[in-house]
Amino acid sequence: MGGWIRVGICFGTAVMLISLLLSGEISLFVNPRLKWLVALSILMLIILGLVQLWNLKAEEMHHIGFWGYALVLLPILMFFFLPPKALDANIAAKKGVSYLTPQAIASQQKLAGKNQANNNSTQDSKDQNEQDQETATNKEPEFANIENPYKKFVKQIKAEPVITLTEKNYADYLNTINMYPKEFSGKKIRLIGFVYRDETLKKNEFVIGRFTVTCCTADAGVVGLLTTYPGAQHLKLDQWIEATGTVQTIQPEGYDMPVIKLTSYKTISPPKDPYIYFNY
Missing domain, CATH: 2.40.50.200 (Bacterial OB-fold)
Structure with missing residues (x-):
């Protein structure tokens, strides 16, 4: 039984990825530049599925429980019962x-840093400001020519x-x-x-x-x-x-x-x- 489940996982995942590629919905999950990796994964899954078919009659080396298979089957089941959906405003x-x-973002971060510093002692704030000024002075030449x-x-x-x-x-x-x-x-x-x-x-x-x-x-x-x-x-x-x-x-x-x-x-x-x- 476990052998047939492994066959189903390999071919089921391959079918899922092929469907996403052909429909163009793969772009809802990964950058289109990575499509070649998805295609390579499909090839590997088919090969693994054929290997599992070949080994169906072989004795299992170790037992895999129900939950071990369930975790891998979950994405396949979700694909067939829950259609892919793009990210939204929520x-x-x-x-x-x-x-x-x-x-503007840097300004907000700087303001937040100042508010945080005000909660510390006056001496700590002074030391921190001096350190920030020194750091900024040292960094300016480094990025000036970029x-x-x-x-x-x-x-x-x-x-x-x-x-x-x-x-x-x-x-x-x-x-x-x-x-x-x-x-x-x-x-x-x-x-x-x-x-x-x-x-x-x-x-x-x-x-x-x-x-x-x-x-x-x-x-x-x-x-x-x-x-x-x-x-x-x-x-x-x-x-x-x-x-x-x-x-x-x-x-x-x-x-x-x-x-x-x-x-x-x-x-x-x-x-x-x-x-x-x-x-x-």
């Missing part, structure tokens, strides 16, 4: 959404009549706009994403977000652009939209931060592959 709320510029890899995109983006964020350039363009917001102030922009909102945003604010995946959905993060719109409160959480607006610059933390002034939008269906990927 997951985004748990992971947190990054729509601040790196400078060129920002996104600087090369500034000229390219500014040349476009309308900044259009596509699946291929989304991550690179988004990071460039975040790092050089003043360069794009007044430019029209078009992008798609899902609506995200939390209690920290005003009634006329929301974030047009996208999930980024490096390896698999376990490491997925959420990025987006803060957007203002008078009817923002009427947009539903997790609603996918194609938005058009104008890039503006604000200074909520004393640093330049891009924000989209929405001029128009339309509701769309989620793309087949809702994730975006960094071009490493």
